[in-house]
Amino acid sequence: MCKDDRSALRCPSCHASLVLAAADGGPPPVLVPREPPHPPPVQEVLAQYAGRVVDPATARSGAAQVRAGLAAARSAAAERRARQAEARRAAPGVRGVPHRAA
Secondary structure (H helix, E strand, O other), X not given: OOHHHOOOOXXXXXXXXXXXXXXXXXXXXXXXXXXXXXXXXXXXXXXOOOOOXXXXXXXXXXXXXXXXXXXXXXXXXXXXXXXXXXXXXXXXXXXXXXXXXX
């Protein structure tokens, strides 16, 4: 059986297919399938920026903020790795099992 002739509506408890019916006995309403969402073309998105002039001072300050954020993230990751390595060295062995010297 083709799925195109069935409604996409389902009962939330038993998951049975539901059919729309008119309450006044008239013809049932028509279900129109929704178009799947698609992002707009890149040309349409970038068109609004066409012809704009880049302010060098703003570009420099924005780039500096990005570099500072990346440096802070790198240092935080390095500190986290160092703390993890120190914790591993300080407590050898598996949890609950004492470390045996070989």
